[in-house]
Amino acid sequence: xxxxxxxxxxxxxxxxxxxxxxxxxxxxATPYLFWYVQSPGQGLQLLLKYFSGDTLVQxxxxxxxxxxxxxxxxxxxxxxxxxxxxxEYFCAVGSPNNDMRFGAGTRLTVKP
Amino acid sequence: xxxxxxxxxxxxxxxxxxxxxxxxxISGHATLYWYRQILGQGPELLVQFQDESVVDDSQLPKxxxxxxRLKGVDSTLKIQPAELGDSAMYLCASSLNPGTTNEKLFFxxxxxxxxx
Numbered sequence: 001x002x003x004x005x006x007x008x009x010x011x012x013x014x015x016x017x018x019x020x021x022x023x024x025x026x027x028x029a030t031p032y033l034f035w036y037v038q039s040p041g042q043g044l045q046l047l048l049k050y051f052s053g054d055t056l057v058q059x060x061x062x063x064x065x066x067x068x069x070x071x072x073x074x075x076x077x078x079x080x081x082x083x084x085x086x087x088e089y090f091c092a093v094g095s096p097n098n099d100m101r102f103g104a105g106t107r108l109t110v111k112p
Numbered sequence: 113x114x115x116x117x118x119x120x121x122x123x124x125x126x127x128x129x130x131x132x133x134x135x136x137x138i139s140g141h142a143t144l145y146w147y148r149q150i151l152g153q154g155p156e157l158l159v160q161f162q163d164e165s166v167v168d169d170s171q172l173p174k175x176x177x178x179x180x181r182l183k184g185v186d187s188t189l190k191i192q193p194a195e196l197g198d199s200a201m202y203l204c205a206s207s208l209n210p211g212t213t214n215e216k217l218f219f220x221x222x223x224x225x226x227x228x
Contacts, residue, residue: 004154006154032215036219041221041222041224042221042222043116043203043205043219043220043221043222044155044203044205044217044219045219046216046217049215049216051215090154090155092154094215100157100217101157102154102155102156103154104152104153104154105152105153105154
């Protein structure tokens with residue numbers, strides 16, 4: 001079965017600084033990869049997804065992620081962080097039978 | 113935009129009591145999921161329905177948890193009896209095109225369960 005590792009439990013960045021959240025996956029075939037964001041006490045909102053094609057994926061709210069098969073990674077990036085980006089971010093890997101597995105999450109704090 | 117509805121928003125119960133959560137997916141979404149999210153962890157799939165049929169319940173603790181989706185629309189997740197370790201956020205999600213390139217899960221706001 002597939003699995004996801006998010007190495008960073010908590011990251012703090014200054015407002016306006018760039019951001020990169022790491023995600024590594026384990027899956028035997030080409031994975032379906034997702035990034036979700038969760039605000040406190042809320043459900044999850046999809047930021048972006050990768051299924052095939054261009055390995056650089058653009059998402060909502062100015063986020064992008066790059067699929068690197070050789071590194072089994074799907075890192076999330078944003079060039080300039082806003083205070084409203086403070087939240088929990090989850091990487092997930094899915095399969096054609098729709099068995100989706102989530103990482104443990106990375107909590108983002110944004111300093112003014 | 114259509115949303116996945118869940119109720120109640122919060123539930124406090126004593127251990128050994130029964131609790132139930134309700135979910136109404138987005139209209140037309142045949143696939144429905146129940147996830148459990150323990151504080152500080154990612155969501156864990158408990159059960160997946162395709163219409164009224166269970167597709168995957170391998171992670172559902174069947175001695176105390178049950179889920180149903182009788183008419184293939186809304187769904188109920190039940191815990192009986194509740195244990196202290198069941199305290200978590202229970203998230204419902206629905207999907208229109210599972211396992212395809214149009215795959216996208218829509219999540220409800222969840223039910224926060226506290227077992228005392």
